[in-house]
Amino acid sequence: MxxxxxxxxxxxxxxxxxxxxxxxxxxxxxxxxxxxxxxxxxxxxxxxxxxxxxxxxxxxxxxLDYRAISSAASAGLGDWLFSVPPFRASAPEEDARYLERLARDEVLPARLLGRLEAVRAxxxxxxxxxxxxxxxxxxxxxxxxxxxxxxxxxxxxxxxxxxxxxxxxxxxxxxxxxxxxxxxxxxxxxxxxxxxxxxxxxxxxxxxxxxxxxxxxxxxxxxxxxxxxxxxxxxxxxxxDDVPVPDYGFFFEELARTGFRQELVPDVKLPVETARGCWWGQKQHCTFCGLNGSSMAFRSKSVERALRDFEELSARHRWLDFVAVDNIIDLGYLRELLPRLEERGLDLRVFYETKANLTRQQVRDMRAAGIHRIQPGIESLSTPILKLMRKGVAAWQNVRLLKWCAQYDVRVSWNILYGFPQEPEAEYPRMAASLGALSHLEPPRLSRLHVQRFSPYHQSPERFGLRLGGPLFHYPHVYPQRGAQLEALAYDFEYAHVDGRDPEAYVGGLRRAVEHWGQVHARDRGRLTWRRGPGFVRVVDERAAVGYASYLLEGPQAEAWLACEEGASAAQVHRALHEAGHTGLGEADVASFLGELAEAGLVYAADQRFVSLALRERPEVPG
CATH class of the missing domain: 3.40.50.2300 (Response regulator)
Known part of the structure; x- marks a missing residue:
């Protein structure tokens, strides 16, 4: 060579x-x-x-400032900073309007906005x-x-x-x-x-x-x-399986020449790819998703080959932290790859994207295999809005996943998206009111819907109640092209709702609730735990909003609590009580008790399901 x-x-x-x-x-x-x-x-x-x-x-x-700029891709900030002569003629007035828009939309902190011109220079x-x-x-x-x-x-x-x-x-x-x-x-x-x-x-x-x-x-x-x-x-x-293991030697050589190597090294992660496409998108393309423009067809590496990628990259670069760039984890990996990774006994830390309807055992197996962070595509805590997205999950399943992840120490990256066409406005104050009971779980980011090229919303906007308005606001501030040429370059697009709605008019309460959740979680998330005794369950609530509360649930109450661990309807809980010998209670009695638990913030009620929110205090050995 x-x-x-x-x-x-x-x-x-x-x-x-x-x-x-x-x-x-x-x-x-x-x-x-x-x-x-x-x-x-x-x-x-x-x-x-x-x-x-x-x-x-x-x-x-x-x-951190660099990362904030990098994360503002949907506002075109990284491109704008390099949109200087000879790429684009100087346009001070246009640039001033662009920066005003960034300030108005709070894309960056004011401190960082004030430094952009120095970076651009x-x-x-x-x-x-x-x-x-x-x-x-x-x-x-x-x-x-x-x-x-x-x-x-x-x-x-x-x-x-x-x-x-x-x-x-x-x-x-x-x-x-x-x-x-x-x-x-x-x-x-x-x-x-x-x-x-x-x-x-x-x-x-x-x-x-x-x-x-x-x-x-x-x-x-x-x-x-x-x-x-x-x-x-x-x-x-x-x-x-024919795709070679990537060679990252160039990155580490470059990093060694910088003056910030020591600061960055704790955050360095190696990308690994075990699949392409999206098996869920093949069945049902999420309406807002613009990924996989070339092909949605899902293909994954064999288990042996996926293992080889992790082990070879780790051995070659002496590294243990990975980010799987797959759009979604292969379901077969949950059965076959995870046990093999656990058997290896390696202390890997891996990120994967998943669906949100994972079982408790699957989350437990992920953590045992070294998957310490996931992005499960939760997107909302409203089942009607999730149906508009074609997510294939319900709100109660999303909450249950947040609980399992907290139980097994798996970090969750997730968003609540808003602004979907024809979304029921009443869902937003309902969601806002429900968030207080989740303060001990991982908080989301609130993000407005973006219409991206290749998504169903972009391909058929009228069908979904949208009207496209051309490339997103930043493109004319970044590119010298106009008209059809600019349209061809764009990935994000302006849009309006055909029914004239303005989502900002009804999302304010949810925004405040999400911000409060984030602040509480950062300051003192508190604990909500349960322990099982002979014939009883003790639930202890130490969340900031409560202070301290202890609940003793005995007999049928304890059985009802245990029946909600996986999420259950009142009818299912009633049936479980009967099977346990508690035949004197009617379904209305059970529903009333579950309502009291929900009122106390101990269970999450949605979609006629009740999901207990406390984490079991007894440590469980994964596997």
Whole structure:
């Protein structure tokens, strides 16, 4: 193998604490094909640049500040910071209006908003430094992986590179190249020579070989190039077990050269991919979801291969923290992969995305296997609104999952989304009133609905009661293009409800309740626990809103409590009591007692189900 003058680049505002899985995978694929690329994490380089150049008390940018900017992708902030000449002509009045909008929407704290201009002023010199470094490798090809707010940083660097070295071929790939967005990039920016759509593993070696040899590019599915026809049909897909283990050596080499390595290392996580697509989306596409534009088809690695990825990455990089980038965990892994991971006895810490209808045993097995954090797509605590989303779960199941996660020390990342077309407004004050009983569980973030390309709401807005209004507000402040060209580049879109509703008019109470929940949880979440004795249950409530309360439940009351552990209707609890020999109680008596428990905040009542909220105090051994 030898250096064939190929450089792969990941630009800001990719998260600092994770290497680019795209660069890691393509590096491995190219090496397997006899090409040794250079991979560069210019997001780390940019943070180091800012650390060295923004030294004033009102200028310095912390790692948390970087993450806040990176997380504001839906407001286009990362792109706007790099939207400077020669990418876009100076427009002070437009920029002022954009910053006013960010302040109004409280996208960032005022302290950080005041530092954005200083960050932006560093961009031209940083880009010039990147060009110099790229030219130092004498590249024939530079490939950019672009997702979310990496587009403009990548385009700005590509343009400056082309001005200095027109012969260098620039290739773009990643989620921002999916569907019409890829053709939009090629049509709008002459600094982009080739756009790869979909999975690059099956075609990247041949494509790079053609470019390095100076050969005309033949038509290929999944490859867009000027003057080259695209064959009909889908781009090729690879077998998941044929995808190589990513090589993240470039990331750790880059990190070692920074002055913030010691601060960042505790948060570093390695991306691992065990599946592509979404098995739930194949059955029922969630109405708001814009992921998997190219293909929803779900494919996963074999259990043996998934184990190999975790073990090989951990051994190679001496690392134990991972983020699975899968859209959803393979259900088969819950039965087969988790026990194998537990058997290995490794102290892994893994993040996975899941559905919310997990059982207690599944959550327990996850924690035993090292899955310490999940994103289960809860999205709401209203079953009618969940049905509008096509989530396939009910509110009581979402609450039950929060309890299981607290019981087994699995962190939960989740949102309450609002603003869905035709959502019943009365659900919002009802949800707000119910949150006080959940203060000991993981709190959510409240987020307004975004209409994203590829989602059912974007593809058929009128059918769902929406009216699209073009690209989201930030796009004209970021790109010089207008009209159809700007439309092709956009991923997020403005919209209005056909019935004229304004969700902000009825979500205020819920917003205040969510904020209070977060504050209580951060300050003192308190405890709600239960213990079982012979013929009785003792429930102790030490949550901040209560102070201290102790409940002794005996006989049928204790049995009723135990029957609510998994979530049950009054009829089911009544039947359980009869089976336990408590035949003197009617269903109305049972329903009345369950109502008292709900009033005391000891059970959560929704969908005619009652879910006990206390965590069992006795430690349980997973497995």
């Amino acid at each position: 030898h250096d064939r003058r190929v450089v792969l680049v990941s630009m800001p505002w990719a998260f600092l604490e994770m290497p680019s899985i795209a660069l890691g995978l393509l590096s491995s694929v190219l090496q397997r094909g006899g090409i040794v690329p250079v991979a560069r994490s210019f997001n780390l380089t940019f943070m180091e640049w800012l650390r060295l150049h923004l030294t004033g008390p009102d200028e310095a940018l912390s790692l 560093q961009v031209p010199a940083f880009i010039d430094a990147c060009v110099e470094e790229l030219l130092g490798h004498a590249p024939a090809l530079v490939g950019f992986s672009t997702t979310f707010n990496q587009n403009v940083p990548s385009l700005l660097l590509a343009r400056r590179l082309k001005e200095r070295a027109p012969h260098v071929r620039v290739v773009f790939g990643g989620a921002n190249c999916d569907g019409p967005m890829g053709q939009g990039l090629l049509d709008a920016f002459d600094c982009v020579d080739v756009v790869v759509q979909g999975e690059a593993e099956a075609l990247i070696v041949e494509l790079v070989e053609d470019i390095l040899a100076g050969r005309p590019l033949p038509p290929r599915r999944g490859v867009l190039a000027r003057g080259v026809a695209v064959p009909e049909g889908e781009a090729p897909r690879v077998r998941m």
